[in-house]
Amino acid sequence: MRLAVIGTGYLGAVHAACMAELGHEVLGVDTDPERVDALAAGRTPFYEPGLPGLLKRGVDAGRLRFTTSLTEAAAFADTHFVCVGTPQRPGSGAADLSHVEAAVDGLAHALPFSGYQHVLVVGKSTVPVGTADRLARRLHTAAPDADLAWNPEFLREGCAIRDTLRPERIVAGVRTAHAETRLREIYAPLLAAGIPFIGTDTATAELVKLASNSFLATKISFINAMAEICDATGADVTTLAEAMGADSRIGPRCLAPGLGFGGSCLPKDIRAFAARAEELGCGESVVFLRQVDEINTRQRRHTVDLAEQLVGGSFEDHGVAVLGAAFKPFSDDVRDSPALAVADAIRRRGAQVRVHDPEAIDNARAAYPELQFALDVTKTCERADVVLHLTDWPQYRELDPAALGAVVRTRAVVDARHSLDPVAWRAAGWTLRAPGRPRLGRPEGARAVLRSQGIWEPAWSDSGHERTH
Structure with missing residues (x-):
């Protein structure tokens, strides 16, 4: 299948390389020309074990290339993964969604000229619950036939390739049966290996990532709180x-x-x-x-x-x-x-x-x-x-x-x-x-x-x- 990956930072570069490894034709899109050139040469702007070799294998096989053009991506693929960052908003605990909104808006303007029907936009970025529904309305304004799903990432830095190619689960928040079928086709090699596929609505998919991270953070802080008690009591x-x-x-x-x-x-x-x-x-x-x-x-x-x-x-x-x-x-x-x-x-x-x-x-x-x-x-x-x-x-x-x-x-x-x-x-x-x-x-x-x-x-x-x- 032909896939576009919007954003080639840590998440996007790993996802693009791994999708090419699964046999898909992948086009990575980024606004930074220097990053695009580096990735096309198999160089990464960050350290992740195994990623340079995976990138080079995809590029050499002709299954992976990179561009700065969303218009080119719209003409290339009918499935677009949004993998841009959602940093903390300055002066607030809330997430800054400006990169996600810009990516979806850019796609929305390019998709009507793509020639594809039944285009699927798939969010992978970590976003507040309710974001997918709001973005879907924005997407449909410019591209009424486009569908939107949410497929959160669960990557750990240092072992992100393993987490993509051998994940513990795949969560897909969808709005239509067609979107779920498309995602099952994309991840077919993983599903054939027994990886669980959890289909749900977009709000639940958004919450899975945030709830999982919150639970893990709580567990870590709990044992560190116990460390303080141990210091006070002589326990180990x-x-x-x-x-x-x-x-x-x-x-x-x-x-x-x-x-x-x-x-x-x-x-x-x-x-x-x-x-x-x-x-x-x-x-x-x-x-x-x-x-x-x-x-x-x-x-x-x-x-x-x-x-x-x-x-x-x-x-x-x-x-x-x-x-x-x-x-x-x-x-x-x-x-x-x-x-x-x-x-x-x-x-x-x-x-x-x-x-x-x-x-x-x-x-x-x-x-x-x-x-x-x-x-x-x-x-x-x-x-x-x-x-x-x-x-x-x-x-x-x-x-x-x-x-x-x-x-x-x-x-x-x-x-x-x-x-x-x-x-x-x-x-x-x-x-x-x-x-x-x-x-x-x-x-x-x-x-x-x-x-x-x-x-x-x-x-x-x-x-x-x-x-x-």
Whole structure:
């Protein structure tokens, strides 16, 4: 089938490449000519494992190409996926839908000249409930025969290709039987592999994404709230999470305590959900999401306080090494990064802060030019008075604490992701602190249980990515 993908940012580029991998002819559309040229050459403006190779395979096979022209897209395909961003509106928790509206309006003006009948526009962007109905009315004004459906994405940065080609479910909010039939045809290879297809109305489809992300954010903030209780009582949050996760009704996923969630999805999605609920007159039903957001932010302050305790109560004239800048591993995304928020807070308290990350240094430097950065872990930690482990990259777990201890000024580390081995680090002479673990013992808990089962789970996970995510 011929498909157009409107918007080739993170979501759009991944979706376009994966649809070409499924055998469809795909045309990606973006307003940025430089991005279009880069994608056509198999280069991505962001880090996502496996995506460059997938792009190149689609382009070389002739199934994938890119353009800046919506008119060309309208003439090329009868199905158009809208994959543009919905960031948080400045000064408000609500979602900014200007990119989605511009994409649909642009298509609406181009479609009457496309020559196709029964055109289907499919939204994949995360939007407030009720958006699809409103956009459908706008679409029908210019293109009366066009149909609109909503097919939310559930990608985790770092494993987005797997989440597209082997999703846990496909949700399709449709207004007509024809739209559902078209989507079933598009995803036929996945349905043949046993992937569940959940057909519903557009409002429910919109809510599935927001409700899923809100539930995951709540679960993450809940275990981090328990970490605060553990600090106050002497209990161990990782053992608590392990025992809770053994209950099949709860499960261990997203129950790993740590620095909390960040990125471009979970924080803004729960705020947008709460804002939309207030517009609908039922804000009290999701008032707990405000507390979820506050707990998540408080984890960052708590991590700063732990580090400050380790340097004697003041950061002034102390060196701090930060391991991690991306909001999660296997990504170079630093939007709402907990690691960088902590690093900058410590800098503002008077410390000399040096940051390392395997992939996100360039983005981090652009976002936080006041911080110092290094491309080597050893250089990052030279003469540091405390080391902070803030992004759960696998290579940080594999560090030799004895070798690293030879370059720091003080062997003190805050493991905000609960994945360093406290026995090994203490044996090498380090003082190790972690939120919710006042008496450190075995490095186990919900995350360790998942790894023992052969499942790698980042410190947070969101339904749009990251299964933060």
